[in-house]
Amino acid sequence: MAKSFFIDTTKCTACRGCQVACKDWKGLPATPTKQRGSHQNPEDLNAKTLKLVRFADHTIDGKVVWNFFSDQCRHCIEPPCKIIADDLAPGSVIKDEKTGAIIYTKETKKISADGFEEMRSICPYNIPRRNEETGLIVKCDMCIDRVSNGLIPMCAKSCPTGAILFGERDDMLALSEKRLAEIKKKSPSARLLSKDDTNAIYLVAHEPKFYHEYACGIVNGKRFA
């Protein structure tokens, strides 16, 4: 039975415990950043930042809202990046049958920069990044080392408010539906994103565009439902 994340943005306080815990666990170094008029830093996912809390403030219906979106690989059930990668370097993207985790292996080194661009552009969520120093293509691996040893991913472990939950897919699906029903009472625009096709289900209270460009996935410039 696959595992899934349920990321409930209505509970997120953007404490960035997930972003930093991910780095600390994986030993990923910091990258140089600048203040650009936003709290979102680094500006985007990169080869050393596999988990990023995105910040977006808006005035919606006359009310100030500040949306937080803890972005990461969705671990697609049928990952497009794997289709590309299988052609370019077999074994570079694999799926762990036990957990459903999509994992980029050392074989990704064999993929050229152009090949990487192809992988990245087909990803509806704009997730893959390439480490220019090592040539590896990287992203969240669901903390497969922890999960295989009975632990939960570090981001979910760290999350103070239960905004990032991790568990059996069925449980996460049930939980997300239940939570959606509650949130809908106050926020009619609330919805679940990437629920049926991936193992990272997001709950948002407003239209996805108010969170992040790729919140609900884009292919050929068109958004997913």
Add this chain to the structure above:
Amino acid sequence: MTNHYIDIKNADVVFIMGSNAAEHHPISFKWAMRAKEERNATIVHVDPKFSRTSARSDLHVPLRSGTDIAFLGGMIKYILENELYFKEYVTEYTNASFIVNEKFSFNDGVFSGLDAVNRKYDRSTWTMETDESGIPKKDKTFAHERCVLNMLKKHYSRYTLDVVSDITGVSKENLVKVYDTMGATGKPNKAGTMLYALGWTQHTVGVQNIRACAMIQLLLGNIGIAGGGVNALRGEPNVQGSTDHALLYHIIPGYLAVPNTNWLTLEDYLKANTPVSKDPMSANWWSNTPKYMVSLLKSWYGSAATKENDFGYKWIPKNDAGADYSFMYLYDKMLKGQVKGGFVWATNPAQSLPNTNKIRKAMSNLDWLCVAETNHTESSDFWRGPGMDPKKIKTEVFLLASAHRLEKDGSISNSGRWLLWHNQAVPPQGDSRAMGDSIVGIINSVRALYKKDGGVCPEPLLNLDWPEKYDPDAMARNINGYFLEDVTIDGKQYKKGSLVPSFAMLQADGTTSCRVWVYAGSYTDADGNKAKKRDATQTPMQKKIGLFPNWSWCWPVNRRIIYNRASVDLNGKPWDPERAVIEWDGEKWIGDVPDGAWPPMATGKGKYPFIMQKEGHGQLFGPGRVDGPFPEHYEPVETPIKKHSLSSQLSNPCAKILSSDMDPLAAPGDERFPIVLTTYNMTEHWCGGGETRNTPALLEAEPQLYVEMSPQLAQEKGIKNGDPVVVTSARGRVEAIAMVTVRITPFKVMGKTVHLIGMPFAFGWTTPGCGDSTNRLTVSAGDPNTTIPEYKACCVNIEKATKVTELSI
């Protein structure tokens, strides 16, 4: 905190004001969210800016910084007028029924007894009418025009919605929404908690902000109950413990007054600090002062402290009575060259004190400075800071490489007063040492010199009962205290050398020692070091409210919710049986440890619940503060307006304001500085930033100094998001990156538009290109009770920068 972090989940309303809980105490917010999930609680956030806390609150209400009392005074009026208060609680447990002295008055913003020149009140009229035994007269029918409840109504009658809205910039609609929401917790089966932090304390009316909060919670019957309380989310990692241990000029450990020139002998001291009440219903806890004080002296001076020498009382340095030895005055004196040397341990004054240009200059007048830190900071390295010429700075600087918390054993106390032990994971890295090792080593070296060479007045030093080596476990026992002789109490014998089991056993005759009386019972022969307890067992009653009596230990006597006897009626039955904290089962109290084991008040053998007050009642009229028994709105020392509509007294008549050449102030309504600046931090950085700027993953997330401002102000000033800007005040200039955001809104105040901007203070020059101290803008003015500076409101201007030197862009 009167309550504790987990208890937030028991609230129906989580009222957050003067705190950005989600950012500064992220795990506290876990419990606010739990209240929302489990009991559909409402989270209300009243704060100048829309923060990550506001994002998760049901209601965010922007308020002009420095106008909290106007807002809260309006709430008091609303609660009284609409009779939302908890009548039985107010009648029985507060001083609402006490009759105020007829000579007490209040007129146009000023209470009776003001000496305007010396900025001090003669408080002799701020008293109650008493009977022949000195017990306050009461009128529980509230017919007497001078009973506290009626005085309260009168005082806040001026705080109408129009007036409050005019001053605070909060819409009347929002005022009513908040007042109704919080006011609804005045019922026996409802609970509202108030969470605050430095957003309330860092004002020239800081203490009165908290008084107003306490008064509201008393009116609503929210003190002592689960899900209620006056809850300071304290800042620093062990600020609770270090305050209990009194690293402050005005107290000695256990909240005992510091000896001063009015009390030259122990007898004088004890007489002045041991209140007497003849009311048999009043526990008057401070009547125990002699036991606590003598046990402290025995702990400090050991066998050198004898009855004959006043237990060494005269060796304690005496403050001049009434003098202020706080850091604002210290640096003022340092600027004049009147201070020679000192210790700055794990704090960063060159970064975090107000008006840091002055602080940095003052430091260069020192002969020597001893800094203990894990990292270089703007203070340790002040002599090579911006504008400094090391060749001209005489200061000898000692930087003691200090161990990180993970590298040592010891205990800290969290805001909920839980005593928590941390274990050494690895030895201090490199050649660093625990600060405990450093202080023991330094004092031993000084003592050795005095022993060898003699010197001025060596007795206070040489008579210290001082260890050879730092041993945290031994100190934890020492803090708890010992029997120094065989002692028999109530027929039970305690052996010399055994640990005191509780402060109830402390003696005033020198037969016990105890470093901090509230910690007595934390380490006992029977149970060992209770800070190490990790036992999650609970009774079903305790489980219901998330009480963990066996996990660690909390002061006092493991009482998790203080003043908890106010959570029950006169018969000892909980106001809200669903959230019972304690309950009288006919023979004893069950649940939490009660505030005294006396039976319920209805038995006639009980005591009033507010045991730390001489009269045993919660103080709606509070004569203990220096600037008034009722909170009154005053503008910050620097204010964008020339007058307000509550009185002609513009600012706090007692505010402490420094007046060196380096302390210029903008005049009220000064057109050069029309914008209100408020300062704060964010989750990713800690205070002055010394540690967190040196943690790569945190600096990556928040790399540089920014200024949050509204789109309207940005447009007026021609500033775009991400532009470098310069912020100026009468004292300094600071460069920052503009963050233009709808999360900041302009305020309509007294008919004009007032803009507010906000800046964090975590960024400093030792981290290249990140910016430098925001506090170069803030004012050396403080609360008259505490001298906590007014970091939260001063007046500035802002413009687009043509060139920057402090930021890498």
Add this chain to the structure above:
Amino acid sequence: MDLTRRDFLMLCGIGFAGIALAPIGYAKELITDHADGLKISGAKEVITVCPFCSVSCHIIAHVKDGKIVSTEGDPDYPINEGALCAKGAAMLNMVNCDHRVYKPMYRAPYSDKWEEKSWDWMFGRLAEVIKETRDATFKIKNDAGIEVNRTESIFWQGSSQMDNEECALVHQGLRGMGVVYVDHQARI
């Protein structure tokens, strides 16, 4: 127009048969590569407390061969229940950072640099300056002639970062020296 998953796969040129997995053996080996070698297995767990805000979250430090290899929230502590914010989550990063001061350092008058010194030297020199200042400025009596036994020329500032046991000693030591300018972060 919003797309459905079906449209998406069509656009990507992928059929509905699902994705062919790599040969099982191959995948397993690679997974093992990633799944094995949990860096905390066999590590000693030490309970400590986060050194930032006063919530005092508990942290487990995983120690291997005398080094902290990982830190994470203590799931048993009833307040944080295993969670940590960005600062708490950065504990490993912080303790092991390159910027720490690892040796006692001394800056001589008018010097433009730090020098490394031994602890004995530091304590010895500190004792000298403290005694010199104390002896020169100690007031047995104040200006009004009242016995005060104090010096106003030495101050203490900080430290709410210290443990209770350290605070207790600092307070005692300061009063022993006659220091009255004592203050710390509670006044900030």
